[in-house]
Amino acid sequence: MTNTTVLENKHRAYFTDQHIMFRDSLRRFLDKEAKPYFDQWEKDRLVPKSFWKKLGEQGFLCSWVDEKYGGMGADFIFTVILTEEIRRIGAGLGGIGVHSNVVAPYIANFGTEEQKKKYFPGLISGETIIAVAMTEPGAGSDLAAIQTTAVKDGDSYIINGQKTFISNGILSDLIVVVCKTDPQANPAHKGISLFLVESGTPGFSRGRKLDKVGMHSQDTSELVFEDVRVPASNLLGVEGKGFYHLMKELQQERLVSAVGAQTAAEEMLNMTIEYVKERKAFGQSISDFQNTQFKLAEMATNVQLGRALLDSLIIKHMEGQEINSEVAMAKWWISDNSRKMAPECMQLHGGYGYMEEYKIARYYRDVAVGPIFAGSNEIMKVIIAKGLGL
Template sequence: MTARYLQEEHHIFREAFRKFLQKEAYPFYDVWEKDRLIPRSFWEKMGENGFLCPGVDEAYGGLNADFAYSVVILEELERVGSSLVGIGLHNDIVIPYLEEYGTEEQKKRWLPKCITGEIITAIAMTEPGAGSDLAGIRMTARKDGDHYLLNGEKTFITNGIHADLIVVVCKTDTKIKPAHKGISLIVVEGDTAGFKRGKKLDKVGLHSQDTAELIFEDVKVSSANLIGEEGKGFYYLMQQLQQERLVVAIVAVTAAEEMLKQTIDYVKNRNAFGKKISDFQTVQFRLAEMATEVEIGRTFLDDLIDQHIQKKNVVKKVSMAKYWTTDMARNIATQCMQLHGGYGYMEEYEIARRYRDIPVASIYAGTNEIMKTIIAKEMGL
């Protein structure tokens, strides 16, 4: 079944993007994983071919494309490998803050280079002592004339090593109650004095995705780098998190589809006790159950994407999708590895990598426990 939001032009775009990835990504992905970094040259090639920030207005060099193009990009990147998640973060999570709340001067200064891949973006929310509780952040930005002085640390920052432009969540007012009213968004450029990158974090999975610690010591930033209004940062975050969590659900369902497909191919070709593994009824039942779960996830997801494109408020359903699809994908990974037998534990089989990569999806963009809290609140509980 084809999703309602996909038209002929989206299918043509998908084919073009697949051809690009067959040439520029698939042959090199294992090397990137071993090197523990996706090269900047790949970002630049993405930009040269029009695959970065497709939704940005033509006035800044974008295509003014609808979100369905982003969905296609997210799905096809995930089919290559989960470590490409940083591109989705750049396209569909960070750039919308600049588009929605940035000034005309900020858009002209930054967006064109974000589209070409000359600028790679990140958003710095999480701190060593504050994750899901954003109101508890300690990063400060003290006004000093026409500048801010930023001090604090951020951690688990996607694109942290490559990032040239970081949207930093910080407190411009540490005394106001409730605390979330003191949060603002300030853009820090990567070459600013006092800004340092910590080590590239050594993760269980997503090996080539550059996740890092960021350190800010009296970082002097022009007040012209404030996004939107001072003190409105928390509200901006809440408005944009619907799309961020939808992005995670898109990636999770695509990963589950890929793992199931690979496992079906494997059991059809692997023999045991004189017949193919796929001939055993217990294996057939397990695959039938997984296929059903994946199909349910895909159907729910496609409907949500359609509603999101129509700009409907689907916060509750997106929270449901984010937690359910990521839990589902993690369960699929476990079962698919089991059906691969001993080979599933070998690095030469892709399922081993998928098994490592998928668990973090239930943690980032708000843990699944937070998703359930949001759902309960939306239910009036």
């Protein structure tokens, strides 16, 4: 087995020449425009907006958007490629994936024609950065427990509430806000609706920029809504159907999350193989020790298992199959495997693995959140159990 077999998977069944051209172009762009600056972005705790605009100029953002709105009309594989390549640079670029692969599709699937014409050009160019505001200080996995309200007032809605852990919270120009339009609804999730809020709207403000264990350059913040008045035309989708809209999008969000975790696992394996071949102890390469070989053999097997599962689900998702239970399996198992691999790979790096100059130290921090976001892995197991009829 070679490193190429583990990592590159150049001959994936679903890759066409067009996909490979897109990947190679994106890889060259990131090598020039992101890799040399990424460590500084991590220190700054922010990816500059200028980089987003460069991505947009090259057609890398929201490439799946219909051509009539300025997109390329590309398929889901382009989304997979964007996720993989930005993850190889660093998890701190994850906000780009949130923007392009997770939140912008809400407008495509539930937005009106007017909303699409208004917002897609900016989302594609990088001029407009989008976020989704679900989580609150007292409501995470239990989405029906949110307290943010949107009260109808004539031809407007007035939004009040607070959100936290919002990816792209600092940079966002447009936010999909999850609100209660009917606090008395029974069951509670039937009272949830989605609204588009522009960052310049009076009453909207950003709270703390949150200091995370990892993913440092990915801006994450609190958002505050105090009597934020938005026109009724900013309702996204159908009033009272917000929960169902969110659930419809979670299959792709969790699949994309699994893609990121799988890429991290592949990268950690690759960098560790390279390190143990070069590092010498007791007169021989660390890679010659049986313990090292066994550890890497186990990790390589798990990485390949994850890749096989993931690739099968990517194809099913492209075919339009409803595979929520299987995607939950992938999101849980792959993110858990990635988190378990990190300390093993750090250990094989020895003392150098604890030094910031070695990438494994950053990966050790960054992969920790994988089993938490996009639905905790405990929730994934609930979904799997339901799929089993339990």
